[in-house]
Amino acid sequence: MDEDDEHMMQIKIQAIKKLNVWFRSSNGIINRIFTQKAPVFGLVIVALIIFIAIAASVIAPNDPLKVNMSMRLEGPSSLYWLGTDNLGRCIASRLIWGARMSLIYSLCVLGLMMVISIPIGLLSGYAGGRVDTFIMRVTDIFLSLPTFLMALAIAGTLGPSAKNMIIAMASVWWSSYARIIRGMAMQMKQQDFILAAKAAACTHSQIIFRHILRNIASPIIIMATLEIGSIILAIASFSFIGLGAQPPTPEWGIMLSDSKEFIQTQPQLMIYPGIAIIITVMAFNLLGEGLKNAIQD
Amino acid sequence: MEVLAETLNIRKSYEKQNLFSKKKEKVPAVNGVSLKIQKGCSVGLVGESGSGKSTLGRMMAGLETPTEGQVLFRGQSISNISLRKMRPLRRNIQMIFQNSSSVFDPSYTIGESIAEVIKNSEKVSKKECLGKIETILEQVGLDTSYAQRYPKELSGGQRQRANIARALVLHPEFVVCDEPVSSLDYSLRKQVLTLLNDLRNKFGITYLFITHDLNCVPYVCDIMAIMYAGKIVEQIDLKNNSMQNTLHPYTSLLFSCIPAKVPAERKKCTIESIIDTTVIPDSNHCCRFFLRCPHYTERCINEEPLLKEVANGHFVACHIV
CATH class of the missing domain: 3.40.50.300 (P-loop containing nucleotide triphosphate hydrolases)
Structure with missing residues (x-):
């Protein structure tokens, strides 16, 4: 009996050791590439993009709006780092200013979304009952509207512009956030420390803002970081189809749209803004994932 | 009576x-x-x-x-x-709760949690508030440095005493x-x-x-x-x-x-x-x-x-x- 037990034990220990080697080696690689280096990589790129956006007027070698018809579709040179587009504008300068535009637009959308969804989600989750049911049905209505249709409708009535695009996006996208925040608020509301806060004579607003919001702030920040990537992408697509920022604004989506006629002869016109979008979106996603992992541990 | x-x-x-x-x-x-x-x-x-x-x-x-x-x-x-x-x-009317591991807001220090009770019921200066917190913590047998700790940094018994301190701080x-x-x-x-x-x-x-x-x-x-x-x-x-x-x-x-x-x-x-x-x-x-x-x-x-x-x-x- 004892020998049997010991034998089983040996087998188990060996199995665990084997597993460990596997796990550690694969975990090690995953760790190095994805969980440890990636968020730092993302953070560096995000910081770089933010720096570029802030210092755009200093960094950009040329005026992004200056048309020079004698220098159309030129290759890279010391004056035009990445060459010029079909109107002779400096591509590098437009990309740099585009970073500023993308960040400003996406932060506007994000801010507007948060301003709408946080109070609504908190109220709905905390109040519960009929208030919750009513708010959630309204949210469902907004949730069912397709963003692009909404943007088309707003652009059709108010005219296409960056401002209207921001309104269209925020007015549709807040609903999914309100739902998530409501769920988190409901979960928090059932915690014992909320009862303790009531015993400590806290008012409803104190409970909502000082206890519930404070405890769900970090998941909200993570969500926001993860969302910026897709917002930037959506802004570029809106501008591409002509519903967002209007030419000649230096914006990545517009640059793509402007250069689509030259895709066969001058493909680099599309490749540059495309790469800029990919890098930005990827950087924000890496940063968001990293934050998520860091906070969940 | x-x-x-x-x-x-x-x-x-x-x-x-x-x-x-x-x-x-x-x-x-x-x-x-x-x-x-x-x-x-x-x-x-x-x-x-x-x-x-x-x-x-x-x-x-x-x-x-x-x-x-x-x-x-x-x-x-x-x-x-x-x-x-x-x-x-x-x-x-105060209450000492049963489950001391979850009755403290994890984002508050013990001191902040106790201060919340005091500030909600009495108008006191920061100094008086701190004094009260230190007195009650000493009375329940906790070192005053625990006021700066977060609930997860305390053991079960210490948390329970902090729990009692919070309920009794206002007498x-x-x-x-x-x-x-x-x-x-x-x-x-x-x-x-x-x-x-x-x-x-x-x-x-x-x-x-x-x-x-x-x-x-x-x-x-x-x-x-x-x-x-x-x-x-x-x-x-x-x-x-x-x-x-x-x-x-x-x-x-x-x-x-x-x-x-x-x-x-x-x-x-x-x-x-x-x-x-x-x-x-x-x-x-x-x-x-x-x-x-x-x-x-x-x-x-x-x-x-x-x-x-x-x-x-x-x-x-x-x-x-």
């Missing part, structure tokens, strides 16, 4: 939603309790798990609304008033203690009970002391109330009566379950013919204990026993007594 807190036949039942039927099932927790707590006369509430002690405690602390009946504090109903109206009363008149010492080891238990006693003598605090440890009761309380299935079945004034002098069969069962101190006196923890069941009959027209009772009669099945005074300050709800 002045009546501090009082319940008038309160009931609380929780609703259980069935998945497929619309009908909601009602699960009664407290089933018609009338309890008077006089100032300076602490009550020990004893009973098994699920007997409704904590629910009764939370209702008396004004943290839960009874389904029926009223809770009065100094003659004022607190069972159905808003948080805002409750606010001025909170200074005098309230009435404190509901929901098993304040059950998570503490014996040396600490004695220390905390002594602390509760000291503070009671010093500031005239009255406790509703919820526990399942019968040994704690005479140490802190003047009256012992035994709860079974959401009802008080026996209430003894410990000043005039001996604690051993119990009459209700359920109380006898409880007392027989205290482990013996002398090995020679060890016994099996059962009364003869106690039926080994924890089923509680689902009717309001019978004694809720009769299925486990060794002496039940026809009357126990058909009629609900009411609390009646059998001796000075000794109430029992049983047909046989």
Whole structure:
């Protein structure tokens, strides 16, 4: 009996050791590439993009709006780092200013979304009952509207512009956030420390803002970081189809749209803004994932 | 003597939603309790798990609304008033919670949590507030440096003491203690009970002391109330009566379950013919204990026993007594 037990034990220990080697080696690689280096990589790129956006007027070698018809579709040179587009504008300068535009637009959308969804989600989750049911049905209505249709409708009535695009996006996208925040608020509301806060004579607003919001702030920040990537992408697509920022604004989506006629002869016109979008979106996603992992541990 | 807190036949039942039927099932927790707590006369509430002690405690602390009946504090109903109206009363009604691991907001330090209680009820300067926090932490036996720690950085016993400190920092008149010492080891238990006693003598605090440890009761309380299935079945004034002098069969069962101190006196923890069941009959027209009772009669099945005074300050709800 004892020998049997010991034998089983040996087998188990060996199995665990084997597993460990596997796990550690694969975990090690995953760790190095994805969980440890990636968020730092993302953070560096995000910081770089933010720096570029802030210092755009200093960094950009040329005026992004200056048309020079004698220098159309030129290759890279010391004056035009990445060459010029079909109107002779400096591509590098437009990309740099585009970073500023993308960040400003996406932060506007994000801010507007948060301003709408946080109070609504908190109220709905905390109040519960009929208030919750009513708010959630309204949210469902907004949730069912397709963003692009909404943007088309707003652009059709108010005219296409960056401002209207921001309104269209925020007015549709807040609903999914309100739902998530409501769920988190409901979960928090059932915690014992909320009862303790009531015993400590806290008012409803104190409970909502000082206890519930404070405890769900970090998941909200993570969500926001993860969302910026897709917002930037959506802004570029809106501008591409002509519903967002209007030419000649230096914006990545517009640059793509402007250069689509030259895709066969001058493909680099599309490749540059495309790469800029990919890098930005990827950087924000890496940063968001990293934050998520860091906070969940 | 002045009546501090009082319940008038309160009931609380929780609703259980069935998945497929619309009908909601009602699960009664407290089933018609009338309890008077006089100032300076602490009550020990004893009973098994699920007997409704904590629910009764939370209702008396004004943290839960009874389904029926009223809770009065100094003659004022607190069972159905808003948080805002409750606010001025909170200074005098506090609660020591059972589960100290989850009653502190994880994003607050212990000091911030205690300061919140003080700031909500009193207008004090930052310095006075800090002074109060340090005094109470010292009184419960915690180093003052713990004020800067987060709840997860404290051990269970330390958290429980911080929990007690938070409830007692304002020296309230009435404190509901929901098993304040059950998570503490014996040396600490004695220390905390002594602390509760000291503070009671010093500031005239009255406790509703919820526990399942019968040994704690005479140490802190003047009256012992035994709860079974959401009802008080026996209430003894410990000043005039001996604690051993119990009459209700359920109380006898409880007392027989205290482990013996002398090995020679060890016994099996059962009364003869106690039926080994924890089923509680689902009717309001019978004694809720009769299925486990060794002496039940026809009357126990058909009629609900009411609390009646059998001796000075000794109430029992049983047909046989």
